[in-house]
Amino acid sequence: MIKKIILTLLLLFSVLNANDSLTLKLYEKVLTSIFHSQSIKVFVDSDTREILQQSNRFEIVDTCDKSVVVLVGKFSKLSEICKDKPLFSTDYRSFKHTPNSFGAYYWRKGRPQLTFKRRTLEKYHLSLPLALEKYVYE
Amino acid sequence: MYMSKIVKSGRIIYFFYLLALTVLFGSLYIYNEFERTSQEIKKLNLQSNIHYIDNITSNMAHHIKNATPKGIVKTLKDNAHLREELEKDLQLLITKKYRYVYVVDKNKNNRNFRFLLDGAKNAADKSDFLESYVPLNLQYWNEVYTRKKAVYYKDKSLKALWLTYLKPIIVDNKVEAIIAIDFSLQEQNLITSALKKLTQTFILIALFSLSVFIIIIFFSYIDRKRIRTLQFQTKEIQHFNETLQEKVNVEVAKNREKDNMLLHQSKLAQMGEMISMIAHQWRQPLSAISATSSAIKLKAQRNKLDKEQTIQLANKIANYAQHLSTTINDFREFFKPNKEKLETTYTNIIEDVLKIIQEPIQNKAIKFTQELHCEEKIFTYPNEIKQVILNLIKNAEDVLLEKQIQNPYIKLKTFKEAEYLILEVSDNAGGVPTEIVDKIFEPYFSTKTKKDGTGLGLYMSKTIIHEHCKGKLSVSNDENGAVFRIELQEIKRKV
Numbered sequence: 001m002i003k004k005i006i007l008t009l010l011l012l013f014s015v016l017n018a019n020d021s022l023t024l025k026l027y028e029k030v031l032t033s034i035f036h037s038q039s040i041k042v043f044v045d046s047d048t049r050e051i052l053q054q055s056n057r058f059e060i061v062d063t064c065d066k067s068v069v070v071l072v073g074k075f076s077k078l079s080e081i082c083k084d085k086p087l088f089s090t091d092y093r094s095f096k097h098t099p100n101s102f103g104a105y106y107w108r109k110g111r112p113q114l115t116f117k118r119r120t121l122e123k124y125h126l127s128l129p130l131a132l133e134k135y136v137y138e
Numbered sequence: 139m140y141m142s143k144i145v146k147s148g149r150i151i152y153f154f155y156l157l158a159l160t161v162l163f164g165s166l167y168i169y170n171e172f173e174r175t176s177q178e179i180k181k182l183n184l185q186s187n188i189h190y191i192d193n194i195t196s197n198m199a200h201h202i203k204n205a206t207p208k209g210i211v212k213t214l215k216d217n218a219h220l221r222e223e224l225e226k227d228l229q230l231l232i233t234k235k236y237r238y239v240y241v242v243d244k245n246k247n248n249r250n251f252r253f254l255l256d257g258a259k260n261a262a263d264k265s266d267f268l269e270s271y272v273p274l275n276l277q278y279w280n281e282v283y284t285r286k287k288a289v290y291y292k293d294k295s296l297k298a299l300w301l302t303y304l305k306p307i308i309v310d311n312k313v314e315a316i317i318a319i320d321f322s323l324q325e326q327n328l329i330t331s332a333l334k335k336l337t338q339t340f341i342l343i344a345l346f347s348l349s350v351f352i353i354i355i356f357f358s359y360i361d362r363k364r365i366r367t368l369q370f371q372t373k374e375i376q377h378f379n380e381t382l383q384e385k386v387n388v389e390v391a392k393n394r395e396k397d398n399m400l401l402h403q404s405k406l407a408q409m410g411e412m413i414s415m416i417a418h419q420w421r422q423p424l425s426a427i428s429a430t431s432s433a434i435k436l437k438a439q440r441n442k443l444d445k446e447q448t449i450q451l452a453n454k455i456a457n458y459a460q461h462l463s464t465t466i467n468d469f470r471e472f473f474k475p476n477k478e479k480l481e482t483t484y485t486n487i488i489e490d491v492l493k494i495i496q497e498p499i500q501n502k503a504i505k506f507t508q509e510l511h512c513e514e515k516i517f518t519y520p521n522e523i524k525q526v527i528l529n530l531i532k533n534a535e536d537v538l539l540e541k542q543i544q545n546p547y548i549k550l551k552t553f554k555e556a557e558y559l560i561l562e563v564s565d566n567a568g569g570v571p572t573e574i575v576d577k578i579f580e581p582y583f584s585t586k587t588k589k590d591g592t593g594l595g596l597y598m599s600k601t602i603i604h605e606h607c608k609g610k611l612s613v614s615n616d617e618n619g620a621v622f623r624i625e626l627q628e629i630k631r632k633v
Contacts, residue, residue, distance in 0.1 A: 011544050092269065107266055109238045109258075109320065110300070115270050134250065 007050065026114070027071070028057050031088070033129045034103075035068055043067035045074075045083065048090060075119050086124045102126060128135060144230070151358050151365070152285050165347035169340045176333040183326055188303065192288060194231060195305035195317045200405045201227065202241065202255075202307055202315070210307065210315050211243060214254055214267065220253065220265060221379035228257025235322045237300065239541075239621055241307070242271055243315040244283060248563045251279060254315055274317075275302075282306050285315045292323070299323050397601065398486045400581060403596045411532065418498050419465045423458040430454050481629065484552040484561050484614030485510050490520075499535055505547040512559050513553035514627045526599040526611070527563065530622045533563040534596065537620075541567050554628070561624040579614065 033042050041059045042091050044052055048071050052058045061067045064082035068079045073090045075083065075098045089095040095104030095115065101118040105114050116128060128136065140210065205220060206213035214221045239257035244250070251273060253265035265271065273279050278291045290303040302319045306313040434451050437443040468490075496506055513567040533546055543607045544564060551562045572579060578584045579600045584593035597604045603611040609626040 092266070094267075096266065107268075108263065108271060109240065109318075111272075111274050113270075113272055115272075134270065136268075138247070 004098055016130075022112070023105070024051050024055055026112070027052065030103070030105070030114070030132065031069060031071075032057060033132070034126050041068045043070045043072075043085070045072040048074060057099055074079075086120070088125065115118070151362055154354050154358050158351045158358075161347045162351040165344040169344050171458055172340050173337065178225065179333065180326065180330055184410045187301075187321065187326070191236075191303045191319055191321060192305065192488050194285055195288070195303065195319060196297060197319055198228070198266055199305055200232070202317075203309060208240075209309070217240060224254050225257055228255055229259060230257075231319070232259060233258055235325070236319055237322065238320040239264065240317070241315050241317050242279075245270075251316075260385070278302070279304060282316050286311070286313055290484050314392070319543060357613075360457060390586040400594055400598060400601075407594065414467065415498060416469055419505060420462055423461045424466075424472070427455050427458045441483040478519075479517055480520055481515050481517050483515055484512050484559065487520055487523050487527065488550055488552075488561075491524050491531070495528060496533055499548065502535065502539065503546070504538055505545070507547055507549045509549065509551040509553075512554050512561075514554060514559050515591065516626045518609075518626060519602075522602045522606055524625075525560070526624065529595045529599050530563040534563065534567065537567040538565055541565055553586075555625075557628055558625045559628050561626075564616065564619060564623075566618035567620065568618075569612055569620045571629075575613065575615075579611075 031042070032038070036099065039057060039059050041061050042052065043064045043066075044063050049060060052060060052071070064070055064079060064085055067085060069088055070078065070082050070085045071088045071090070072078065073094065075087055075094045078087075083098070083100060085100070087098055087101040089098070089101050090103070090104065090106055092104055092106045092108070092113070092115075093104075095101045095117075100120060100123075101117065102124060103114070104114040113130070115136045116132065118136050118138055121128065121136075143557065202210065202224060205224060209214075214224075222243075228241070229270055231239045240253060241255035241287040242251045243254055245252050251268045251271045253267065253271055274293055280291050282289050283306070286306055286308055288303065288305045290301055292301050299322060301318045301323050303321065305317040305319075307315045307317060317436075324589070430451050434448070437447065451531045489506070492506070499506060527550075531550075532549045538548070545566070547566055549562075549564045551559050574583075574585070578585075579596050581597040582593040583597075601610045603609045603626075605622055609624060609628060612623050612625075614621050615624070
């Protein structure tokens with residue numbers, strides 16, 4: 001029984017790690033191509049912090065005013081300064097209902113989803129690489 | 139009985155070959171059949187699931203189509219309540235086996251997919267109406283639009299335990315939306331896993347069979363080799379047996395030749411002895427003749443020989459000459475090669491022998507005793523028996539003289555023992571030493587010096603008694619000396 005539990009935990013851990021790794025790679029690819037920088041100052045919530053800490057492409061800042069982009073799940077608890085920054089969400093509804101949110105990465109039906117808002121991208125003068133154009137939501 | 143014959147002939151090995159081949163090919167056949175059947179089971183199980191889902195989604199597609207007469211997107215956009223109702227219907231399908239049930243369509247503007255209905259129970263995973271959706275393995279989703287047929291696929295990148303089934307909702311021969319269901323393959327995997335275990339078992343059985351096959355072949359090979367060696371040896375023995383008679387004949391002929399040679403040698407020796415004995419027998423009468431003739435001569439010179447004396451002396455010489463003639467006749471009779479079997483008794487034979495040998499032996503101060511208690515008839519070669527007895531007596535005489543035995547004697551004894559007639563020649567010379575007792579009947583074995591013995595006497599005696607007379611000659615020692623024993627069979631007479 002104990003062996004089964006340990007095995008299940010290891011499996012879960014490895015799957016989660018695999019998802020984290022996939023998520024990190026996506027963040028690196030998307031944000032570096034949008035912000036054209038090798039090291040991006042980012043303000044994150046606790047969930048995302050763990051993932052981004054594993055990369056040297058991101059500099060995690062304590063306050064939103066030092067950041068270039070804010071990467072969180074829910075925007076509701078963010079300060080007004082934070083809300084003025086380009087927002088990238090890990091939740092579809094936050095992305096949809098927050099005007100300054102330019103993109104989101106979230107899971108639907110067990111599949112990862114990436115989406116962008118054209119209007120917000122234009123507001124912050126952000127341009128997407130051609131490969132990501134198909135994910136733009138008008 | 140038949141099996142026993144097969145086993146003995148070595149053909150049982152073919153049975154083992156057949157058994158081994160049957161086991162091997164049987165295992166391979168069973169394994170192949172099982173593999174085919176397990177694939178069939180997996181396929182049938184999947185098809186059964188697909189068939190079931192197809193029925194559900196067909197009903198659902200029909201239901202949605204009927205509920206949205208103005209087109210799915212337009213109707214649902216205008217009627218949130220209907221949307222809610224249909225989503226509840228989708229929700230009813232969700233079980234442990236069917237995880238996600240939702241309806242999407244392809245946005246005509248950007249060709250992306252978007253959610254129209256979502257049966258998700260969990261609010262966090264529930265999509266919004268017209269929410270953009272980029273599925274993995276997009277090609278299958280597009281395929282539904284182009285082929286207008288249901289498609290299912292397994293997401294290989296996620297090593298998924300889930301299979302996605304895509305059912306088109308067709309309106310006016312156009313795909314208006316897709317009903318997507320993710321269903322669990324756990325059941326299928328359990329079957330696959332069980333079949334895999336069975337396959338492994340069959341592989342083990344096949345390997346075991348193969349091992350048995352190899353072992354049987356190996357031992358069969360060894361056994362075959364052994365049988366071949368055995369057959370070769372048997373053939374050699376058969377060949378040897380076939381040529382054995384020929385070899386025996388050759389050897390018998392050689393032995394006969396050898397025996398003839400030995401017999402010739404023995405006869406020469408006996409002849410020498412005979413001459414010696416004749417000379418001894420003749421010496422006394424010849425001396426008497428010589429003395430008588432000298433007396434005649436002397437008396438004649440002195441003119442004292444009258445007629446009466448002359449006749450007396452002439453008669454004396456004639457008697458001596460007659461004695462010489464009788465002696466010669468006795469010897470000639472004794473050594474005459476008589477090849478005919480005659481009816482006689484031991485007493486007759488001994489009498490003839492003693493005529494020749496008694497006097498010379500007694501002259502050497504050797505006592506002769508006889509205990510003759512057998513008058514039964516024997517049917518044999520008397521002269522050959524005489525030669526044997528003469529030889530035994532001469533041997534006894536030689537050893538008595540050689541050992542200078544006090545009060546030497548030679549005893550002849552006959553008696554009957556069961557159906558055998560026994561003649562024993564014994565002496566008091568101390569007997570045959572035990573270390574040579576087994577060798578004394580061998581040819582060329584002699585305890586005498588070369589000059590005195592040929593080493594053939596006892597060998598020929600044994601040959602005569604055993605081979606010619608079908609009797610037995612043996613030796614033993616009693617308290618005084620050697621006892622040579624001749625056993626011959628009594629004549630059986632019909633009453």
